[in-house]
Amino acid sequence: MISRLTFGATPELQAAVEAQGVAAWIEDQLSKTGPDPSVDGRFEDFVGFGGGTHRDMWIRYSEQGHRHEQAETTLSQVLRARHSDHQLYEMMCQLWNDHFSVYWIGSDRMEHLSFSFQEWVIRPHAMTNFRDLLKATAASPAMLAYLDNDRSEGNKSINENYGRELLELHTLGIKPDDTQVYNEADVLAASQVMSGWWLDRNFGNEDFLRVHFRDDLAYEGPISLLNGAWTRGNIAPADGADSMLDFLAMHPSTAEHVAYKICRRFVADQPPASLVQSAAQVYLANDTAIVPVLRHVFTSAEFAASEGQKFRRPFEVLVAMFRALHIDAPPSPFHPAKGWVMHDFLFASGNQPGTWETPDGFPDNTVFWLTTLGLLNRWNAAARLARNRQRGSTPDYGRLRPAAADVGELIEKLAVQFGIGALTGEDVRNIAQGAGVAIGDSAEVDDATLGDIATYLLIHPLFSIR
Amino acid sequence: MSSLSRRRFLAGSGLATAGAISLAGARFAFAAPGTPNTGDVLVVLNLGGGVDSLIMTPPYDYPSYHQMRPLTKVLPPGENGGALPLTSATANGNALFPTGIEGVVGLHPAMAPVYETLWPTGNLAIVPSIGIPRSEDPTRSHFSARRVLERGTADNTVGGGWMGRALNLANPPGLVGGFNFSKQSLALSSGDRIISGQNAADFGFEDFDGLVSPAATIGSLFSGADSVSTEGRLALDVTTSLSQLDFSLRPGYPDTEMGRSLSQIATMLKADVGLHAAIMETGNWDHHDALGETGDTEGPFWSLASDMAQAMRAFADDTNQLEEITLVTVCEFGRTIEEKSNTGSDHGRATAFMAMGQGIQGGVFGNDFPDTIEHAGWGGDLEVLTDFRTMLSEILRKRMGVSNLDVVFPTYDGAPELGLAR
Numbered sequence: 001m002i003s004r005l006t007f008g009a010t011p012e013l014q015a016a017v018e019a020q021g022v023a024a025w026i027e028d029q030l031s032k033t034g035p036d037p038s039v040d041g042r043f044e045d046f047v048g049f050g051g052g053t054h055r056d057m058w059i060r061y062s063e064q065g066h067r068h069e070q071a072e073t074t075l076s077q078v079l080r081a082r083h084s085d086h087q088l089y090e091m092m093c094q095l096w097n098d099h100f101s102v103y104w105i106g107s108d109r110m111e112h113l114s115f116s117f118q119e120w121v122i123r124p125h126a127m128t129n130f131r132d133l134l135k136a137t138a139a140s141p142a143m144l145a146y147l148d149n150d151r152s153e154g155n156k157s158i159n160e161n162y163g164r165e166l167l168e169l170h171t172l173g174i175k176p177d178d179t180q181v182y183n184e185a186d187v188l189a190a191s192q193v194m195s196g197w198w199l200d201r202n203f204g205n206e207d208f209l210r211v212h213f214r215d216d217l218a219y220e221g222p223i224s225l226l227n228g229a230w231t232r233g234n235i236a237p238a239d240g241a242d243s244m245l246d247f248l249a250m251h252p253s254t255a256e257h258v259a260y261k262i263c264r265r266f267v268a269d270q271p272p273a274s275l276v277q278s279a280a281q282v283y284l285a286n287d288t289a290i291v292p293v294l295r296h297v298f299t300s301a302e303f304a305a306s307e308g309q310k311f312r313r314p315f316e317v318l319v320a321m322f323r324a325l326h327i328d329a330p331p332s333p334f335h336p337a338k339g340w341v342m343h344d345f346l347f348a349s350g351n352q353p354g355t356w357e358t359p360d361g362f363p364d365n366t367v368f369w370l371t372t373l374g375l376l377n378r379w380n381a382a383a384r385l386a387r388n389r390q391r392g393s394t395p396d397y398g399r400l401r402p403a404a405a406d407v408g409e410l411i412e413k414l415a416v417q418f419g420i421g422a423l424t425g426e427d428v429r430n431i432a433q434g435a436g437v438a439i440g441d442s443a444e445v446d447d448a449t450l451g452d453i454a455t456y457l458l459i460h461p462l463f464s465i466r
Numbered sequence: 467m468s469s470l471s472r473r474r475f476l477a478g479s480g481l482a483t484a485g486a487i488s489l490a491g492a493r494f495a496f497a498a499p500g501t502p503n504t505g506d507v508l509v510v511l512n513l514g515g516g517v518d519s520l521i522m523t524p525p526y527d528y529p530s531y532h533q534m535r536p537l538t539k540v541l542p543p544g545e546n547g548g549a550l551p552l553t554s555a556t557a558n559g560n561a562l563f564p565t566g567i568e569g570v571v572g573l574h575p576a577m578a579p580v581y582e583t584l585w586p587t588g589n590l591a592i593v594p595s596i597g598i599p600r601s602e603d604p605t606r607s608h609f610s611a612r613r614v615l616e617r618g619t620a621d622n623t624v625g626g627g628w629m630g631r632a633l634n635l636a637n638p639p640g641l642v643g644g645f646n647f648s649k650q651s652l653a654l655s656s657g658d659r660i661i662s663g664q665n666a667a668d669f670g671f672e673d674f675d676g677l678v679s680p681a682a683t684i685g686s687l688f689s690g691a692d693s694v695s696t697e698g699r700l701a702l703d704v705t706t707s708l709s710q711l712d713f714s715l716r717p718g719y720p721d722t723e724m725g726r727s728l729s730q731i732a733t734m735l736k737a738d739v740g741l742h743a744a745i746m747e748t749g750n751w752d753h754h755d756a757l758g759e760t761g762d763t764e765g766p767f768w769s770l771a772s773d774m775a776q777a778m779r780a781f782a783d784d785t786n787q788l789e790e791i792t793l794v795t796v797c798e799f800g801r802t803i804e805e806k807s808n809t810g811s812d813h814g815r816a817t818a819f820m821a822m823g824q825g826i827q828g829g830v831f832g833n834d835f836p837d838t839i840e841h842a843g844w845g846g847d848l849e850v851l852t853d854f855r856t857m858l859s860e861i862l863r864k865r866m867g868v869s870n871l872d873v874v875f876p877t878y879d880g881a882p883e884l885g886l887a888r
Contacts, residue, residue, distance in 0.1 A: 311694070348663075357613075357652075358622055370694060373661055375701040376669070379684065383673040427687060434683030452677060460687050461694040 002419060003466035004266060004307070005029060005298070006087035008320030009419030011399075013087075026298050029088040030291050033127035036084040043079065044332035048072045048115040054141050054209035061112040070104060071333035073114045074342050074353045081319040082329035092126040092290070093118075094315070095265050097353065100137045100170060101361030102146045104354035113209070114354050117142035130258055130288040131249035134170060138245055141209045144199050147359065154195030154219030163191030165359045171248040173257035176270070181253045186226060192219035193232065193240045213238045226251075249288050255280035258288075261364075262297060268309035269365040275302040311366040312464045314349035317378050321385050321458055324418045326396035336392035340384070349377045382458035387451045397447040400454065407432050408439030411453055418454075420462045431456040505636060505866040506792045506825055509731060509781075510629065510745040511724075511774070512651055513797035514612070515752030518811050519818035519848065520803065520839070521767060523571040523594045524549050530840040538757045538805050543572060547761040550574070550581045552592060552830050560588025562829035564885050567594065570835055571818075575763070576771035579779035580822070583787060588828035591886040593857055595816040595835050597799055597850040602877075611798035616653040618855065619877040627653035628858065628874050630660060633743050635868045640740015641704055647727045647746035654745045661704065666730040670709030681706055707739050716784060724748055724777040732784045735791075742866075748774050751797065757809045778822075788823040792865045792887070795820040796854065803839050803846050816848035819857055821886055825865045831857075831884040856881045864888065 001022055002009045017025045043049065047060045048069070061069040077097075081090050097118065104114040121140045125133035137143045144150050144162065152159035164187045167173075174180045196218025200207040215237065223232040223240070230247040232240045248254055259279035263271030278300070279293050286292040297303055312320060318341070322329055330337045346352035351369075356362045363369070384390050402413035411428045415421065423431075432439045435452035445453075457463060524540035525531045526549045531539055541548040549572025554561055571594050573581055584590040602620040603611050614620050618628030633644050633654070643659025645666065654660055663669055674680040681702055688698030711733055719725040727746045734741040749770045758765030782788050800817030832852040839848065855878040862868040864887040871878070 358625070366693065370697050372659065372697070372701040372704050373663070373669075375698055376705050379701075380672045383671070383680075387673055389673045430683055430686040434678060434680065434686075436678050455674075455677075456683060456687065459684055461690070461692075461698060464694060 001307075003320075004310070005091065007081040007090065007316055008323035009417070010323050010326075011417055014417070014419075023299075026295075029086070030295055030298075032086040032089050033291065034086070034089065035080070035123060036086040036089075038085065039080055039083050042083060042328075042331050043076070045334070046072050046076065046332070048076065048119065054113065054116055057116045058112040058203075058209055061115070066112070068333055069112055069115055070354065071338060071342060073104070073118060074346065075330055075333060075335075075338065076115075077118070077353050078315075078319060078322075078341060079329040079331060081315075082322045088294070089127055091265070092294075093123055095261065096122050096126050096133060098356075098361035098364065099261055100133075100143065101356055101359050102142050102354070103357045103359075113140075113142040113145065127290050127294075129290060130254075130283070131246065134249050135242065135245050137170070138166070138194070138241060139197070139211055141199050141211055144197060144211060145201075149194055149197055150199035150201065152191060152195045153217050154192060158188065158191045158195055158219065160187055160191045162194055163187050163189075166190050166194070166248070169359055169361075171257065172251060172253040173260075175253075175256065176260070176273075181251075182226060189223050189225045190244065192221075192223050193225075193244045195219045196237055197241060250284065252280065252284065255283040255288075259283055259293060262293060264364050266297060266310075267303055267306050269367075272302045272306075275300055308465050310466050311370055312466055313362065313364075313369050314346060314351035314374065314377065315353070316466075317464055318345055318381060320419075320463070321381060322393075324458065324463075325385055325454060326399045327385060327393045330392065337390050340390055345377060345381055349374060378464065379459050383455050386454040386458055387448070395451065395454070397450055401450055404443040406439065406443050407437050407441045407445065407453075410443045410445070410450075411439070411457070414453060415457055415460075418457050418463060419466075420457060420460060423460075423462075427460065431460075505638065505742070505868075506790050506823060507731075507735060507741060508629070508632075508743045508861070508866055509728075509791060509793045510653065510743075511778075511793065511795045512648060512653075512745065512747050513751045513774075513795055513817075514650070514747050515750045515797070516799045516801055516813055517751040517797050517817055518753055518757055518767070518801040518814075519594055519816065520801070520811075521757055522574050522577075522771070523592055523818040524574070525571050525835070525839060527570075528839060530838040534803050534839060535805050537759055538809050538811075539760050540572070540574060541761060545761070547575055547763050548572075550578060550585070552585070556585065557588055557828055558586050560586070560828055562588075562827055562831075562885065564829070565832060565834060567830040567832065567835045571830065574767075574771055576768045577775045579772075579775040580782070581775075583779060583782055584822050585828060587787070589787065589822055589824060589826050590828045591821045591826050592818060592830045593820070593832045593852055593884065593886070594818045594830070595832055595848055595851040596819050596854055596857060597816045597852075599850050599853050600815070612650070613652075615796060615798045615854065616651050618653075618858075618875045621877050624876055627651070627655045629654040629743055629745060631874045632862050632866060632868050633660065635870055635873060636742065636866050638740065638742040640738070640742070641700075641707055642734065642739045642741045644743040644745075645731065645734065645741055647730075647744065650747065651745055654743055659700075659704075659740075661708075665713070665726070666708055666711070666734065667713035670705060704739075707737070708734075711737050711739075716780075718783060719780040720773065720776045722773050722777060724774055725780060728777050728781040729784075732781060735785065748795075753801070753810050757805070757811060759809055782822075786824075790824065792821060792823040792825055792861055794822075794858070794861060796858075800848055803848060814847040816850045819854065821857065821861060823865070825888050827886050827888055829886065831886045852884070853878070853881060857884060857886065860884060860887050 002013055050060055084090050102117055117140055121136045125136055147162035147165055148159045149162040167182045167190055172182050196213050198214045198217055199211050218237040235243050259276045263276050279296050282296040283293050330341055388394050404410035404413055408428055411431050415423050429439055434456050435449050521540055526540055526542040543549050543551040551572055553569045598611055598614050603614045616627045617624055644654045646654040646662040685702055688695040713730050713733055715721055716729040716732055719729040731744050758767045785791055796819050797817050799813055799815055801811035801814040805811050834851045855875045859871045860883040
């Protein structure tokens with residue numbers, strides 16, 4: 001259960017859940033709808049936390065360089081996923097980062113907008129309500145630049161990129177059976193509504209990176225969506241987006257789409273339709289609030305019946321390894337583990353935040369991530385971390401080591417500690433043998449042997465499943 | 467925590483192995499694996515940045531060429547630094563020119579190592595004025611054009627790349643499948659058994675030293691019938707195979723990135739690990755400056771082309787002149803007709819692709835080549851007269867045995883084949 005709602009089990013977490021019971025723990029996680037302030041002290045020298053405007057952020061990062069911003073954006077996510085007690089909240093942040101995916105790497109249109117997108121747009125709304133989250137993304141410089149809305153001229157040449165993705169990816173969506181409620185005319189209509197929302201990209205200007213509405217760029221004519229289900233009518237163009245986004249946020253297709261994404265994240269690659277439908281109803285009944293939907297999903301019969309259906313993506317497995325081994329996440333872009341974490345593992349595994357090129361975000365299914373290289377990367381990561389081969393990322397072997405009568409029991413307890421659960425007798429014997437000991441040997445093995453045992457446990461297929 | 471229910475995942479769900487995955491947000495259409503065949507190995511060289519085809523395949527006799535490119539033009543054959551002639555005579559009658567483009571364009575002299583060994587035997591095909599049609603990408607943006615080149619379509623709901631889809635369809639026997647040396651290209655992605663890495667030698671177990679038979683232990687943990695275990699055993703086999711190979715630079719190969727990558731491909735081929743497709747970068751051809759001056763036999767363009775040609779030559783010599791291999795050079799676009807005073811050129815449209823191998827019919831192909839380059843095309847560019855997918859489709863069909871080309875290139879309407887593959 002813990003693994004399903006978090007980035008990985010830790011003994012402390014297991015004890016907490018044991019003490020209060022699963023139901024109470026879930027409620028507790030549902031109440032933690034914002035960042036865990038206790039994590040803040042772990043960050044060292046992140047310029048991204050300097051506050052101010054997007055322009056201020058841009059200036060800070062242009063002094064440090066684009067790579068530095070990438071590093072801060074990625075590492076802040078790793079660090080929070082590793083250390084935050086608000087685990088469910090952090091998982092929701094990741095879900096929305098995927099849902100409203102914006103691509104950073106090598107894109108000159110996205111310069112220095114990634115950290116603030118995460119920090120100021122996604123994170124404040126990750127567990128409040130979808131309407132506010134949607135509106136925040138629609139008004140963000142990052143999204144407008146990424147999807148070219150700032151190149152859209154309402155009465156001359158409309159750019160349909162954002163309008164399309166707004167309907168297809170962010171709200172109404174295409175259903176699992178490939179049907180959709182909107183058509184090309186609606187894409188155009190949505191683009192017309194969004195026209196006028198412009199981003200000042202002139203560094204010299206006071207308003208640099210500020211999003212504002214320009215009447216001269218806004219489409220003037222009447223606009224109708226979904227056969228008149230929504231029309232701009234007499235609404236002033238400047239208020240059109242707000243009205244349309246209200247309509248889209250509360251549309252049944254959007255409810256289903258959001259419910260689907262949540263179910264896919266926490267239940268299974270192909271979640272039960274019954275659960276998606278009922279969760280969509282809860283979404284609508286609660287005016288797009290996210291927590292009630294989550295509560296509904298986590299307390300459902302379908303959720304209870306579907307343990308072990310999700311394959312951990314590289315980001316998740318890395319954090320789970322850090323958590324299992326009590327390794328602290330790199331606290332700064334200058335930390336010795338930064339290169340390995342960001343480039344050798346996350347980027348090489350195709351899961352470094354911000355590196356997914358298209359707006360549909362990182363896939364959330366087993367087929368995509370279960371690859372030869374994907375597995376080899378996590379096996380090598382397991383050895384590197386558990387055997388203390390990464391400078392600056394030493395496991396806390398003392399905290400790791402469970403009390404046990406013999407090696408066999410040690411392995412079994414460690415497996416439970418790692419969230420794997422019960423192993424077969426054969427696996428226990430093979431792991432012992434692989435670590436150069438036998439199951440009947442004394443449990444007082446040295447740290448190196450403990451690390452070897454841990455390596456194989458992290459490699460075990462069940463560690464990659466939640 | 468019940469491990470029984472965890473194991474249910476491992477026992478039951480399995481991989482979706484065929485057909486499109488129609489989940490909202492999922493963009494990959496995995497082709498159903500075709501009947502296994504033993505077609506050519508496809509090696510693709512990305513000339514990223516946009517190779518200037520007026521330099522790589524110069525129309526050296528055109529008065530308009532001399533007029534438009536006074537500083538950078540490549541001289542006619544015979545002159546110092548002059549082009550290599552693409553004529554029937556120089557190919558001993560082994561080359562074809564179906565659309566009459568004979569002696570019209572030549573090959574840049576730095577390509578001599580490749581020309582010498584593959585042109586006279588009729589195994590080097592050139593296609594000038596090829597590229598991405600404007601209907602697929604009206605921009606000259608690297609990012610956008612590369613995506614179309616790699617994806618094989620302008621439709622950005624199609625994920626992965628054309629080579630990955632082709633590899634799935636070809637479903638060749640053996641372990642490895644495809645090797646992607648390119649950090650940037652997604653052409654060879656979203657397929658089964660594709661390995662990515664800048665160095666095949668990296669593909670191995672790291673940090674497992676001192677452990678007693680780690681492969682056997684890992685194998686014992688992945689012994690089930692479920693999808694994760696099955697993939698795990700494959701990963702183990704591939705890693706074990708590759709990690710046993712000696713990837714040090716083979717004799718004759720230049721010690722450059724290309725030389726090393728091609729040498730590694732050769733090593734994998736000789737070890738019979740089932741490699742059937744590979745792609746790599748060849749450096750940055752984005753010559754906004756420094757194309758080199760007329761008659762130069764040095765400079766950035768020359769070095770790039772020369773390094774590439776030497777690596778290709780070593781590879782050809784090492785593989786019996788590309789026996790059962792088809793090697794193709796591609797790039798996202800060409801460059802403007804007009805040169806700049808700093809001897810560079812801007813992003814253009816049409817460029818030149820090459821194909822070579824024992825299964826390739828040598829010659830110069832393509833729908834056409836303009837009679838003059840003065841005002842050819844829109845905005846001062848060479849117009850794309852042959853769709854890049856026409857060339858690639860023929861190679862896939864004839865050399866790799868892939869017939870569902872509509873899956874590989876979903877928005878491509880098809881066109882008569884060029885005749886450059888046997």
